[in-house]
Amino acid sequence: MADYGHELQFGVFITPDAAQADAVVALARLADSVGLDLVSFQDHPYQARFLDTWTLLSVVAAQTVNVRVAPNVINLPLRPPAVLAKAVASLDVLSGGRVELGLGAGAFWDAVEAMGGPRRTPGEAVDALAEAIQIIRAQWDPSQRSVRFEGEHYRVAGAHPGPAPAHAIEIWLGAYKPRMLRLTGAQADGWLPSLGYIEPEDIAQANARIDDAAVTAGRDPTAIRRMLNLLGDGVEAERLAELNLRDGISTFILPAASDDDVRRFAQETAPAVRELVLDGVSRPIAGTAPSRPVVVESTPFAAHATPAPEARRSAEAPWDETTRPTLAASEDDGAAARRYTPDQQAAGRHLIDVHDHLRGELDRLREIIAQVARGETDAAAARQHITRMTIRQNNWTLGTFCETYCRVVTQHHTLEDRSVFPHLRRNDPKLQPVLDRLEEEHVTIADLLERADLLERVDQALVALVAPGGNGIAQVDATVDLLTDALLSHFSYEERELIEPLARHGFY
Template sequence: MSLPEVVFGFGAHSDIDEGPELLRMAEQADRDGLDLFSLSDHPYLGRRLDAYATIGFVLGRTRHLSGFANVTNLPTRPAPMLARAVTSLSALSGGRVVLGMGAGGLWDRISDMGVPRLSPSDAVDAFEEAIVLVKSLSGGGPPATFRGRHYRVERIEPAPVAAPPVWTGSVGRKSLAATGRVADGWLPGHAADWLSERYRESRPVIDEAAAAVGRDPREIRTVFNFPGRITDRPLPATRDRDGRWIGGSAGQWVEELTGAVLEHGASGFMLFSPDHGSPDPVTLGRWAREIAPSVREAIAKENG
């Protein structure tokens, strides 16, 4: 299964007692035609649902929706085992999985899990190696041998399943460059959008690194984590004094997102509530049934 050129999804941060509500929302999103759902991956928080166990369960309850960790806590999930997990999920779901990857941010908590602490530079090196290794352990072919600084495998049989798309949450220049070299998509950190300084400074780093290794930068998606309110009436201003999106009516959302695609090259949007948590069911329904179809229609009309 391949994702559409422009994808619409929603993000959730689900505690264990919120599991039934997450399942209801995923099933609603699946019926309403959304493309994706995402879960955060913080395994050091005991109250949280495990991201990969939950993704597998939700994929089993849906027919069309794809899932991913936004983003995988890589230091706690070694790349060879992560490759087995995502190719298995892909095989069982008909390709409905994306691999969201991060180098690891909260190292004080990560190291509390018994994981050796890495310097920021080493963490990015391990992150790039992991993406390469996951892809080498996918797609069939002869046994793979990989000898990096952080990962080593000897003659391991790849899964006979294509690697899922790899989207990263890269922030620093070194990590952004790694995204350009080896990843398939980018989720800008801190919910930065296409009008932000972070985006304007970061995306060229990805593009230059991609071009330097002979890749077409346009093949690397930018998918935005996008919090905001959907209101019944238009708001006087859809952005705050700092230029961050706060929301508006369905029409204001459609205008904003259509412009993001046509003028700034956006290729996806993951809806979050204004507090960066899970959207409520009513908001999710409006996102899926009103806004996403209208943006798709406007894009199709502009593209002829």
């Protein structure tokens, strides 16, 4: 059994057919609404009937709120790495950290050359890809004053890096041959092959090459996500669960051509795979005998809840905090002595990271309003800035953790199996009252935001500021104060109660 410690994820691979552009974007929006994790597109610029992949990714990112987007995979010979790095980082910023980068060494060399690209041998293509990864990562690091690189295939002579991505963008490689697999282990964040180009029985050997290369490079093999593009007839839940339990494949991407494909994958296949994997962990399926275990030292728990501010800003209250149940571990019950591996601690750390991002967005919102009050910017400019903020683009969602549950209970009952709370209930019944309360708060917040109540009140107040003689700054302050109190209180409570159980049980 190969367990690389990555959560199960499900996505789609949509053909970027220009003749059906509206349908392509509609499928991507559907994938977002039914709870899939990823929307991806192939990149063949020389294919006349295809939309440009990067333009399409930008449109899809603008019309979705939760799903991540990625090329699957980018045609590197026709995408100069320094320019590509800026495009990727820019879209990541604009989408609120929802972009990943699939890279390919190149193929179809006659077509590449016809568009002005280089013709490379297989060995040259791998060398060029290795150089490109170094350049891309350097361009994402604005702490450097300039990027200089002298390679066989690429040269960068003092380019200024930036912008910094909104999150740590993962680089996934479509790799099959030994050199590409070694490059994946040495430099990449994910391995993204496709069935049809690799047979299921060959995955274990490819994993071993990646693992060995990672260790040689001083990396933990678990740092590399294992992914798979599926065939249309290869999506049986039992088969995908076996690939996860036997080979550590944690991200499955379906070639989707219809609404039915997307809905079935999200609402039937994904929940079934999650359930089979949970069963298989406790009762391994045939053919999943343990392989080389990865021994990771455990350490004392290092993730700690962020306290809510002691002073409240608003006279209103969305709920009575004194009625909240609590089971949070304390030093009195030995929590300080408990030890967890880095992978176990990652779930709680991820929850805090998501909340930190949203806390930062609240700080930005408050500063914008303060600038209006001080006369340093006008209300029209403030409204324009607010509409670009990640927190608004995401409908003020509470991040993947909370948002997944809200979407499950309000839109798609069949997705409850992928929810965090049912998983925690199964594994820790004592959490029941805490989870019930968190659900109630999620519903309260979701109802507020679905009605656009708080957001519209901010907008209306800003309109009042623009109007002649308008003075809506008091209304703005009151609205933002209520929003800040509600979310900071909820974030803190959720972290305090769940980061330690998440270390024991994980998200799924």
